[in-house]
Amino acid sequence: MKNFWSTCTAIIALIIKEFQIIWVDPKNRFMIVFPPIMMLAVFAFAATFEVNSISMIIHDQSDTPISRQLVDKLANTPNIDQIYMVDNPHDLRYMMDNEHAVVALTIPQNFAAELYKDNKTSIQIILDGRKSNTAQVVSGYLTHIIAAFQNEINAVNPPFIPVTLSTRHWFNPNLNYQWYIVISFMGVLITVMMLAVTALSVAQEKELGTFEQLLITPLKSYQILIGKTIPAMTIAYLDFTIMILGSIIIFNIPAERGYLMIYACIFMFLLSIAGIGLFISTICQTQQQAIFGVFFFLAPTFLLSGFITPIENMPIFLQKFSYINPLTYFFKLMRGLFLKNIDNMEIWQNIWPLLIIALCTLTFSSWFFNKKIN
Amino acid sequence: MSNVIEISHLIKKFSRPEILALDDISLSLEKGRVIGLIGPDGSGKTTLIRIMIGLLKPSSGKISVLQLSPEKQTKLLHQKIGYMPQKFGLYEDLTVLENMNLYADLQGLSEECKKTQFEKMLKFTGLAPYVHRLAGRLSGGMKQKLGLGCALFGSPQVLFLDEPSVGVDPISRRELMKMIYDLKADGITVIWSTSYLDEAENFDDVILLNEGKVIFYGHPQKLTSIVKNRVFLTGDASKSPRAVLRELIKSNAPLSDGVISGKNVRLVLRKNQQIHEVKLSPANPRFEDAVIDILGGMNMQVSAIADQIQTDYSGESVICADNLTKKYGDFTAANHISFNIKKGEIFGLLGPNGA
Incomplete structure (x- = not known):
């Protein structure tokens, strides 16, 4: 019993030491509190999938009341900021080449005539393929606008009654991209912070020689591991709280399943990331190697998590990697917990893989810690 | 039973690049002596120490420290030894006292035990006026004294010091050596590795290593x-x-x-x-x-x-310093220093840490 208490005191001393080291350096304090706030703001507002302030070139060869009606409609669209009217294909080409606009519209000479004759006509849309993402979004907008225009003229001289689609987006009714981004980004930022606190701090101790001193204490390697994991998780929870407050105050994101459940589910995620961080640290000798190791882990992890591109779009062999990626489960969990009010079964389905990842990585690191340095 | 360390036919090989770091070493080290482990850089001193404290596995051969196997009974052994690594093993961002608290807790000292040991250690190292200073701000000599003090928490029976005198001025070195001899009176065995040969004459016994082999083991005067x-x-x-x-x-x-x-x-x-x-x-x-x-x-x-190289020193000066002064706030680091260094001269700058 006496042994048990002295071990506890020793682990607590390790944890206190970790906080003291972080606290004593103003740079560290800043690094823990400021980035979550700043990054959340920057990413939530900058990393938007919407395209605003589109500039557009129109070459209206038709120049009829009906074609001018279309131009007016485009000009009145809030997402379109600027319309350049040109009167020859030469200017159009020149302006597209020089990136004055992302899209150019050519209304053919026979536009009005064909429309009245066959009730069918075509318009040419040229998109700037250099900005493929923007081009795709703009193309979608234009399709919508032109379809609406079609409905309007059909309504005026009705050959048939147009079918209108009405779309509802569940779980995010206003298709607020910030909700998606903020929730995903919490996971990304927490991952980076956790890896920095775990992987880099052990590597730093190796560089300073203090790690060897820890190994020589009567503490067992898993106890040293606990001493590294708890401070990292505490800091991660602190950052997480800052970001949740941001999500409530700035973005009004609902928490359908309640914050208690969210905090509980995060525990498993943090444990698995801590395990990975410590695992990286055990195979690195210097901070530089650790930074490289963290980066080597981060880049594919983000890509294969479903944050940037849907997992279903990836080749099958890459999809398999997403099964061992803690972020995949975190995103599913968080989107479900915040926006969907998912049931316990679904939570559990995403919790047990995290548990297995954490168990594997922590056992591995403990074993590697124990292995005599060679 | 009076031998604290028994080593027989110890071999340590490293792979990539293949190096025979320790080549068939057999030693019996007596209790209560200050033993110098000396030899040129790369002779295997650090490797031998690390094997003795269980941080490295030997490739073959037998070793026992305090009748324990460093390889298998590592944690039991760690309760009975103190170790000061070559690099300063303390947290530079923590104060002297915070470091002391940490190491005392890691050794599992009780509160009363801590109090008496701290008092003894501060008196012993003369660090009492600096307890609230960051360890990173201590001079080289004071850092080593703090390291030694912390290595002594938990009252080790054997103390391993890996090149404790590197970067330490001669005055602090003597103080360190004196501290070690005070410890010897308590019955502690000390293994002190160094590549400074002038220290060797202070040791009770020296082990001279070269290219992984023991060249000499015995009283320094015998050598x-x-x-x-x-x-x-x-x-x-x-x-x-x-x-x-x-x-x-x-x-x-x-x-x-x-x-x-x-x-x-x-x-x-x-x-x-x-x-x-x-x-x-x-x-x-x-x-x-x-x-x-x-x-x-x-x-x-x-x-x-x-x-x-011409040995005619009468030539022109290559470096001239004239009344150099450098102040950091109130602290004067260099005070009106003047000198000339001439072509072909070897010019020594000597002084204790912080001079």
Whole structure:
């Protein structure tokens, strides 16, 4: 019993030491509190999938009341900021080449005539393929606008009654991209912070020689591991709280399943990331190697998590990697917990893989810690 | 039972690149002695220490420390030993007191135990006025004293010090050595590794390692005695000592070692050899002479570079300092320093830490 208490005191001393080291350096304090706030703001507002302030070139060869009606409609669209009217294909080409606009519209000479004759006509849309993402979004907008225009003229001289689609987006009714981004980004930022606190701090101790001193204490390697994991998780929870407050105050994101459940589910995620961080640290000798190791882990992890591109779009062999990626489960969990009010079964389905990842990585690191340095 | 460390046929090989770091080492180290582990850089000192404390596995051979196997009973052993690594093993961002608290807790000391040990340690190291200073701001000597103090928490029976005197000025080095001898009175066995040969004469026993082999184990004076009657001083008022040495080398004199020592040249002759070219006056053999001799002596050659460097010091100054002063706030680091360094000179800047 006496042994048990002295071990506890020793682990607590390790944890206190970790906080003291972080606290004593103003740079560290800043690094823990400021980035979550700043990054959340920057990413939530900058990393938007919407395209605003589109500039557009129109070459209206038709120049009829009906074609001018279309131009007016485009000009009145809030997402379109600027319309350049040109009167020859030469200017159009020149302006597209020089990136004055992302899209150019050519209304053919026979536009009005064909429309009245066959009730069918075509318009040419040229998109700037250099900005493929923007081009795709703009193309979608234009399709919508032109379809609406079609409905309007059909309504005026009705050959048939147009079918209108009405779309509802569940779980995010206003298709607020910030909700998606903020929730995903919490996971990304927490991952980076956790890896920095775990992987880099052990590597730093190796560089300073203090790690060897820890190994020589009567503490067992898993106890040293606990001493590294708890401070990292505490800091991660602190950052997480800052970001949740941001999500409530700035973005009004609902928490359908309640914050208690969210905090509980995060525990498993943090444990698995801590395990990975410590695992990286055990195979690195210097901070530089650790930074490289963290980066080597981060880049594919983000890509294969479903944050940037849907997992279903990836080749099958890459999809398999997403099964061992803690972020995949975190995103599913968080989107479900915040926006969907998912049931316990679904939570559990995403919790047990995290548990297995954490168990594997922590056992591995403990074993590697124990292995005599060679 | 009085042997604290028993080593037999210990071999340690490293792979990539393949190095035989320790080559068939057998030693029995007695309890309560201050043992110097000496040898050139790369001779295997650190490897041997790390194997003894269980941070490295031997490739083959047997080792026991305090009747425990460092490989298998690592944690049990760690409760009974203290270790100070080559790099400063303390947290530079924590204060002296915070470091002490941490290491005391890691050793599992109780609160009363801590109090008495802290008091003893601060008195012993003279660090009491600096307890609230960050460990990173201590001078080299004070850092080592703190490291030593922390290594002593938990009252170890054997203390391992890996090059504790690197970067420490001679005054602090002497203080460290004195502290170690105070410990010896308590019955602690100390293993102190160093590549500074002038420290060796202070040890009860020395182990001389070279290329992973034990070249000598015993009292340092026993080693010194092998160069008895072979160490001499010579000099010629009309010639520079460098010229005297060069001529000796060119005439293939049987030298084991030759160094310039002030106006004279200090020579160690090879065994049963004589020189008649110059006048010799006997000198006291030093431990260093014996070590150089037992390691096969210096490869005495005329330096191609030294031959080309002009020895005429009357030329122009290359570096001139005139009343240099540097202040950091209230603290004056350099106070009106003036000197000239001339072409061809070797200019030494000496002083204790923080001078």
